[in-house]
Structure formats: structure tokens, C-alpha cells
Amino acid sequence: MRLLLLITGLFIVLQAYTAPGSDKLTKLSVDTLPQHRFQQPALVRQFYDLVNQPFPWVQQKSLQQTLVQFIHAAERWGLKENDYSIDLLDSLYQNAIVLQSIQDTLYADEIFTNAAIHFFHDIAMGNGGQPVTYQGWKYIPDCLDIPGLLALAIDNDLVEELPDAMEPQTPDYKAIKNTLAQLLEISHDTTTYEDRAQTLIDRLTALSILPYALHKNNLAKARQIIPVRIREAGEALNTIRWIRCVQKVQCIVVNIPSATLQYYVDGNLLLQSKVIVGKRSTPTSTLSSQVNEIVLYPYWTVPSKIASRELLPMIKRNPSFLDENGYQVISAGKLIDASMVDWKKYSSTNFPFTLRQSTGCDNSLGIIKLNFYSPYGIYLHDTPWKSLFNISKRFMSHGCVRVEKVADLARLMLKADSTAFDEVLQKGDSLNTKPTAMPLTQGVPVFIVYNTVWTDQTGIVRFYDDIYGKSLSRPGLQK
Numbered sequence: 001m002r003l004l005l006l007i008t009g010l011f012i013v014l015q016a017y018t019a020p021g022s023d024k025l026t027k028l029s030v031d032t033l034p035q036h037r038f039q040q041p042a043l044v045r046q047f048y049d050l051v052n053q054p055f056p057w058v059q060q061k062s063l064q065q066t067l068v069q070f071i072h073a074a075e076r077w078g079l080k081e082n083d084y085s086i087d088l089l090d091s092l093y094q095n096a097i098v099l100q101s102i103q104d105t106l107y108a109d110e111i112f113t114n115a116a117i118h119f120f121h122d123i124a125m126g127n128g129g130q131p132v133t134y135q136g137w138k139y140i141p142d143c144l145d146i147p148g149l150l151a152l153a154i155d156n157d158l159v160e161e162l163p164d165a166m167e168p169q170t171p172d173y174k175a176i177k178n179t180l181a182q183l184l185e186i187s188h189d190t191t192t193y194e195d196r197a198q199t200l201i202d203r204l205t206a207l208s209i210l211p212y213a214l215h216k217n218n219l220a221k222a223r224q225i226i227p228v229r230i231r232e233a234g235e236a237l238n239t240i241r242w243i244r245c246v247q248k249v250q251c252i253v254v255n256i257p258s259a260t261l262q263y264y265v266d267g268n269l270l271l272q273s274k275v276i277v278g279k280r281s282t283p284t285s286t287l288s289s290q291v292n293e294i295v296l297y298p299y300w301t302v303p304s305k306i307a308s309r310e311l312l313p314m315i316k317r318n319p320s321f322l323d324e325n326g327y328q329v330i331s332a333g334k335l336i337d338a339s340m341v342d343w344k345k346y347s348s349t350n351f352p353f354t355l356r357q358s359t360g361c362d363n364s365l366g367i368i369k370l371n372f373y374s375p376y377g378i379y380l381h382d383t384p385w386k387s388l389f390n391i392s393k394r395f396m397s398h399g400c401v402r403v404e405k406v407a408d409l410a411r412l413m414l415k416a417d418s419t420a421f422d423e424v425l426q427k428g429d430s431l432n433t434k435p436t437a438m439p440l441t442q443g444v445p446v447f448i449v450y451n452t453v454w455t456d457q458t459g460i461v462r463f464y465d466d467i468y469g470k471s472l473s474r475p476g477l478q479k
Helices: 002-017 041-050 061-072 086-093 102-125 146-155 159-166 171-188 197-207 216-247 304-317 386-390 406-425
Strands: 026-028 097-099 250-255 260-265 268-278 287-296 327-331 334-336 354-357 368-371 395-397 401-403 436-449 453-455 461-463
Touching (some): 102 146, 102 216, 171 461, 216 250, 368 406, 406 436
Antiparallel strands (some): 250 260, 287 368, 327 354
């Protein structure tokens, strides 16, 4: 095997030196080749253990061409070609670099392998960027053997089919990718807006890019927003790829801009629900965590800022406010009589108490809470104000996520224990009802993400308001 590798390497080196126009080639050794950092050296080694031919890339120009063409078209998948050392790959593919030794040959082949593993990994499981600010559940997608699939494809001449085979096959992914393709087609159109004004208006209206772009004078504004929409669609595709491994098992996905929740089991979408998320001043944070228990008739321990800044002024104006709304006062870990406190002595900077709202339907959490850890003190829960789900702009909480179909979601998560859940639920919701925690047999991952491009409950791609102003370089368009 070593002899075969040596002979093959020397043959390739000779080919490189006798290539047409070789007098114009850059002769670089392995020490002076443009530096390329192997991000996954173990995966590169795994690939060479599996593939049935030495130096597959350097031996096959057609294989190099296929990979280079894919990477140059990276925007089709919402990716960036410069993430994959495309300039270096182009130079090697075009024979602009002479390989002067067997070490150079091996190194060049590894450059193609590393770029291919990186590219196909990103198509399959996301581009490595975590779409959450807090990773409470240490999740890294790893449900596909990229080196193994790449080696199999090369040995069977199927590399051209790899992107389609590796991508998620869910309807929401396909719909957003199709929208991205339409946006790219518009952005690449070289005809002037004046020549295609009505056609562009019709296409933008169909895509809901700018609902107000119904007049020719607004086409310049449409031109501004299209690159932003392209980037946002790519981010949405990356989020779906990133969570796909967990979707195949079980997970909850909350998207903030669309104010919606999706619950997946075995790759199937079992439940969709409207949610209410944080307002601009108290935004909901993106995160990954794991729901471990469902609490019926939970207490609501009021966050200190809400207690001191929002509730304290109400208590000062109306001493009966606490009793009327079922609040308890805790000092040094013990319940105390609220009527014995001189509330006028305290302020937002001097508030030594904890306020806790009693259980029941009037509780701000409602009667169901899905418990998971986060440093932000937020969770998914019920609400007594069901009518708010009928509002289209559902950004009105202090950061927690209120779920319209929370009871249905809890039953699905509890599975065989759902009967016990209903029995507790039927006991009533008086102020004396004690919280009941029902642990899950298996924790359910929950992702709270932020994507302004998302599918609605009918599967149609929608473009949502950037409610928290997270979309970078977003032009300030006005109606």
C-alpha cells in the first residue's frame, strides 16, 4: 500500500510539472502553500481510512470541479463560499500551484477533503454558528457520518447527489430554500427596474417582501431589503439544519419573531401553537435547555425587578392589591403578613421582600408550567389571559413564553402519564391547591430561536418584523 501511494504521488507530481503552461505556474512547497487550518483533522483521517483510493481529489479533476462548483454556489444553501478556502481550491483546481513532492500531493488532497467535509457538514447540520445565546443543553448536531458518506459517494461516483441527499427534507426547510432561490434570482437579475417594474412588483408582492411595494416609486426600497432577506433566509435554513438531529427524536422549537411554537417527535411535527413572547423592553432570550418536569398549579415567584419597579407602586396606591391578586410576601425565607408591612418605606432600590403569587387560574403562569433551567429565569407556561393569543403582534410578556396549547403540549410530553396529568387538572384550582410536579421520563430539549424568516402554521414562508432589532445592517425602511 505504501508503494502504491508513493508511485501514485510521483505520477501526480510528474503530471503537474508537465501540465500545459507550466512555466506560468506558481511552484510552492508544502511549507509555503497558503495556510489552511484543518478544522476537523480526525474527520479527515477517518475519510482516508474509508475511501477506496489514494489521493482521490488530486487524481480526479472532475471530482475537484464538482466540489469547486458546489462551493461557488454556496449561496443556494444560505452559505458563504469564502468559508471554504475557495481561492486555494480554485488555484489547485486550475493547476496554478505545482505540487513538488509527495508531501505536497498529500497536503493538497487533504485541503480538498477538509473543505468537502466542512461544506457538506454545513449543508447537513448547520454552519457551526449556534443560533442561541445560551447553550444550557450542551448540544452539538452529530447524527450524520459526513466522512463516511463522502467516501461512499466518491467510491460510487455519487458526489453530485450529495447536497440533496444530506439536506433536511422537512417541508419548512424546502419552503424557505425555495424562497431563497427566488430572492437570489431577483438579486442576480441584471435588467433595470424600469424595464421590469410590474414584474418585480408582482414577485415582491407574492413573496411578501414589502407589502407596501405596490408602487413603482418603492422599488428602490425593495432593492435595499432583498440582500437582508437573503441573509435572513440563510440564517433560518441554518437554524433548521442545526436542530435537525434533535427533531428526529423529540424537541420543542420556539421562534420569537413569529411568536410560534413547534413540537417534533420522530421527525414529525405533532403540535403547533401560538405563543406570547417578551416585549421590546423585556425581550425573550434565545437559548437551548431541557424540560425535565411539568408543574401543575405553580407558584409564580415574581422577579425582583418586576416586584420592586412595577408591583410596589401598585401596592402603595392600593394596600389590598396583594390580597386581591393572590400574592404572598416572603421575608428571610418565611411567609409574613403583608398588612404588617409599611410599604411606603420601601423603593425600587430598597426592597428586601420576595413576592409569590398563589396557585390557580388567576396566577400569571396560569395552571401549567414547563420547567427548565435558564440563567434568565424564563420558562414556558399557561396564562389566564387567553384572548391575547388572538392578537397578531404577540410581544407583551416580561420574557417568559406563554403557550396557547400548553395543556395539549404537556399531555404529549407526558405520554403514558397524561392520565395522571388530567386527574390532577380536574381537582380544581383554588388558592389552596398545592403545586404538583410531574417529572418527565426523558427530558425534552427546548430551543428558543430568533428567525425573521419562518413558515407559518399553514407552511407558507413569512417575513416577520425584526421586533428586537437583531437583524444586522437592516435598512430603516418606512412606509
